[in-house]
Amino acid sequence: MSWLDALLRWFDEHGRKYFWRFSNDWYVTIVAEIMLVRTRATTVERVLKDFLARFPTPRDLCNASDEDVVPFFKRLGLIKRSSWVRKIVCTILEKYGGSIPCSEEDLEELPGIGRYLKNVILTKLCSIPRPFVDTNVLRVLSRYLGRDLDVDSAERWLSENVPPNLLYKTNLALMDVGAVLCLPREPRCSSCPLRDWCRYAEQCS
DNA sequence: ATCCTGACTA
DNA sequence: TAGTCGGGAT
Numbered sequence: 001m002s003w004l005d006a007l008l009r010w011f012d013e014h015g016r017k018y019f020w021r022f023s024n025d026w027y028v029t030i031v032a033e034i035m036l037v038r039t040r041a042t043t044v045e046r047v048l049k050d051f052l053a054r055f056p057t058p059r060d061l062c063n064a065s066d067e068d069v070v071p072f073f074k075r076l077g078l079i080k081r082s083s084w085v086r087k088i089v090c091t092i093l094e095k096y097g098g099s100i101p102c103s104e105e106d107l108e109e110l111p112g113i114g115r116y117l118k119n120v121i122l123t124k125l126c127s128i129p130r131p132f133v134d135t136n137v138l139r140v141l142s143r144y145l146g147r148d149l150d151v152d153s154a155e156r157w158l159s160e161n162v163p164p165n166l167l168y169k170t171n172l173a174l175m176d177v178g179a180v181l182c183l184p185r186e187p188r189c190s191s192c193p194l195r196d197w198c199r200y201a202e203q204c205s
Numbered sequence: 206a207t208c209c210t211g212a213c214t215a
Numbered sequence: 216t217a218g219t220c221g222g223g224a225t
Contacts, residue, residue, distance in 0.1 A: 036211095039210080039222085043209080076223085079222095080220070081212095112212065134211075135211085175210055178210090179209085183208095184208065209222105211220105212220095213218105214218085215217095
């Protein structure tokens, strides 16, 4: 049993089943991922359902105004995202003919899409597996390896230690481990699937 | 008080 | 590179 087998097995059993994870629709993915920026997934889950009921299609959102979108982000914080998400969706409709652009240059031009979200989109919508490192993944891997990583080294480590076809699932698993077990303050090491290989688990109560 | 699937601005 | 955005859950 390798660390990767243990992690993926844990994910199959305990991984969070957020509905956007099972959607390959670019519109649902874009709105979800923008809402998830620095925002808890359980909070996003409620707001996103209301949002998609109000704006069922990308055209509905693009035809609306920023003022129509603001109330949803008032519930989440980081209100500037309400103009970002509408700008992104309108750009995809009008400039890219209603399909997601899959070049890194085009994605980086979209407002609100930085290094992390670009890698998520390439993975989910473009079938180009990339590591995506958020604060959870950075904390989990730093503890696991026993040294403080930056985003560059964390992405490199994932690329070198996870087969591309398992990268997406592994990334999600690391995020869930970070959100559920490998907490910033009181990590639950005894329940962690990585405890047998983790440098931090040795000194963890 | 701290943290959440970061990105933007200066 | 640091400061800022932000309401909500714990």
